Amino acid sequence: MNGAGAGQPGPAPIHRTGSDVPFLLCLGILGSVYVVLILAMLVADASFTSPAHLLQALRSPEIRYAIKLSLISSTITTILSLWVAVPLGYLMSRHPFPGRNLVDGIIDIPIVLPPLVLGLSLLILFQTAPGHFIERFVPVTYAIPSVILAQFSVACAFAVRTMRVTFDQLNPRSEQVALTLGCNRSQAFWLVVLPEARRGLVTAAALAWARSLGEFGPILIFSGATRMRTEVLSTTVFLELSVGNLEAAIAVSILMILAAVLVLVLLRFAGSETPVGRVV
Amino acid sequence: MIRLHQLQVRAGAFQLAEISLEIPTGQYGVLMGQTGSGKTTLLEAICGLRRVTSGRIELMGRDVTNLPPADRGIGYVPQDRALFQTMTVREHLGFALFIRRWEPAAIAARVDELARMLGLTALLARKPAGLSGGEAQRVALGRALASRPSLLLLDEPLSALDEDTREEMQNLLLSVQQQTGVTALHVTHNRDEAARLGDTVFQLARGQLGQAPTRPHSPRDAAAG
Numbered sequence: 001m002n003g004a005g006a007g008q009p010g011p012a013p014i015h016r017t018g019s020d021v022p023f024l025l026c027l028g029i030l031g032s033v034y035v036v037l038i039l040a041m042l043v044a045d046a047s048f049t050s051p052a053h054l055l056q057a058l059r060s061p062e063i064r065y066a067i068k069l070s071l072i073s074s075t076i077t078t079i080l081s082l083w084v085a086v087p088l089g090y091l092m093s094r095h096p097f098p099g100r101n102l103v104d105g106i107i108d109i110p111i112v113l114p115p116l117v118l119g120l121s122l123l124i125l126f127q128t129a130p131g132h133f134i135e136r137f138v139p140v141t142y143a144i145p146s147v148i149l150a151q152f153s154v155a156c157a158f159a160v161r162t163m164r165v166t167f168d169q170l171n172p173r174s175e176q177v178a179l180t181l182g183c184n185r186s187q188a189f190w191l192v193v194l195p196e197a198r199r200g201l202v203t204a205a206a207l208a209w210a211r212s213l214g215e216f217g218p219i220l221i222f223s224g225a226t227r228m229r230t231e232v233l234s235t236t237v238f239l240e241l242s243v244g245n246l247e248a249a250i251a252v253s254i255l256m257i258l259a260a261v262l263v264l265v266l267l268r269f270a271g272s273e274t275p276v277g278r279v280v
Numbered sequence: 281m282i283r284l285h286q287l288q289v290r291a292g293a294f295q296l297a298e299i300s301l302e303i304p305t306g307q308y309g310v311l312m313g314q315t316g317s318g319k320t321t322l323l324e325a326i327c328g329l330r331r332v333t334s335g336r337i338e339l340m341g342r343d344v345t346n347l348p349p350a351d352r353g354i355g356y357v358p359q360d361r362a363l364f365q366t367m368t369v370r371e372h373l374g375f376a377l378f379i380r381r382w383e384p385a386a387i388a389a390r391v392d393e394l395a396r397m398l399g400l401t402a403l404l405a406r407k408p409a410g411l412s413g414g415e416a417q418r419v420a421l422g423r424a425l426a427s428r429p430s431l432l433l434l435d436e437p438l439s440a441l442d443e444d445t446r447e448e449m450q451n452l453l454l455s456v457q458q459q460t461g462v463t464a465l466h467v468t469h470n471r472d473e474a475a476r477l478g479d480t481v482f483q484l485a486r487g488q489l490g491q492a493p494t495r496p497h498s499p500r501d502a503a504a505g
Contacts, residue, residue: 173362176329179349180356182379182427191375195366 042257049250057251062227063236067255069147070233074212077151081159081208082201089163090189094172110157115217122150122222146223147230151212158211159204166200167193206268210260281305282326282431282463287335289318289325296321298335299489301482305340305430308457308464310478312471317484319467320359323433326465327356340430352431355424355462359435361416363408363423369395370404372419376427394422397456414445418452425460432457434466438473450476 057063088107092100110118125131126141140146170193178188194201216234223230225239233256240249282303289296296318303309313319324330326337328349337345344352364372373391382390395401398418408416417437424432437453438446454477457464468474474481483490 171360171362173358173360174364176324176327176349177356177358177362177423178364178375179329180327180352180354181376181423182350184348184350187379192364196364198366 053251077212081156085159085163093167119218119221150218155208155211159208162204283338285336288333291321307479310474313484355429361420372423432464
């Protein structure tokens with residue numbers, strides 16, 4: 001029998017836990033690999049260029065055009081994405097309509113589809129009869145609208161995902177109470193739900209903008225890479241690299257990094273504020 | 281007055297069976313039942329937030345069974361209070377009046393009146409994040425009472441409060457009900473609370489309703505007398 005301790009009442013042996021340091025150290029090391037990788041890439045970019053290169057890039061009219069087109073198209077795409085993401089995210093979060101799971105799956109398609117395939121699909125879409133019909137009024141393929149459409153087709157999926165999660169996390173009771181207080185659904189949405197979803201809106205906008213700015217594959221296929229026409233910053237990087245102009249490619253990359261960081265910081269700052277429209 | 285006539289409500293696999301109850305105008309009804317007995321489901325059905333399978337809901341003699349929540353004239357205080365996170369206490373108290381397009385001056389007067397009654401005057405500029413549990417409860421109560429509803433529904437309003445605050449809120453609920461004359465239906469699983477507040481106490485168990493025996497004497501009677 002090995003019940004040695006059973007008959008011997010007395011203080012239990014002191015239990016000692018080991019140090020938590022090795023565990024936390026492992027977490028830190030594994031986690032920091034990724035952070036260090038990101039920082040190392042940025043530092044390498046910065047060390048490969050100089051202010052002179054940046055200024056030279058900024059002096060080029062082609063690059064100036066690409067900057068302008070990138071900023072304007074990303075902003076338009078962001079606004080369009082929010083107009084779709086808010087209603088779709090809200091419907092999917094609050095109203096179990098038939099086919100909701102199907103819609104949910106469809107929205108994931110642009111996220112998982114290879115970018116080149118997405119661009120090709122857009123190109124083909126505008127070769128169909130409805131596509132030709134639209135092109136009779138608005139030239140899309142290889143024109144500026146194609147840039148916005150290519151960005152929108154991916155960025156909107158991220159915005160919808162973000163808004164869906166945002167509405168899922170809000171307490172549906174607030175909206176229900178608003179209904180009992182005399183609101184119709186529209187009033188409850190505009191006065192109670194949307195203000196509470198403000199942070200999610202800011203995040204969705206930031207994500208959509210950043211995705212649009214970095215969009216490349218679909219734009220290359222669907223819009224082409226025509227200088228002074230459909231050239232956005234990511235196209236510039238590609239074009240400069242393809243002719244061996246590494247300095248210009250890196251200078252433009254740095255510009256994109258700066259623009260993205262600036263917007264993310266601005267949006268983060270705006271998201272922490274709570275400007276509330278007065279209701280009464 | 282509220283009258284439920286053979287009300288049937290389904291919530292997923294759960295079914296409330298033919299509930300009939302009546303609370304006369306100005307009376308304080310308490311609905312008791314264990315967690316999961318269907319109390320919240322019943323309140324949601326009365327509010328119009330949940331479809332009823334059959335039966336009738338009458339408020340002040342008016343059949344409201346198929347009316348949208350907004351048209352029922354019910355003040356609802358949910359268990360988690362569900363305050364509007366972006367609004368100040370003042371905006372909460374004025375919300376129902378703003379929706380009813382009251383004049384700003386009338387809203388301001390009513391908000392002041394509610395704030396005085398509920399002891400919220402000093403907190404009018406605060407947002408929910410800056411309120412204690414008892415304060416948040418009073419805001420939710422004020423928000424529900426603002427448009428002078430004919431029925432006040434309270435879902436476990438005291439369950440998340442500490443002992444002292446609970447005592448204070450019980451007194452407040454009694455005085456508010458006496459001042460406003462509103463008919464109240466208060467849901468709780470606390471026997472003392474039911475005894476202290478209720479003119480009539482109903483018992484809900486496994487989707488069936490029974491009336492609890494009338495109390496021999498109530499502190500309310502003593503207070504009134």
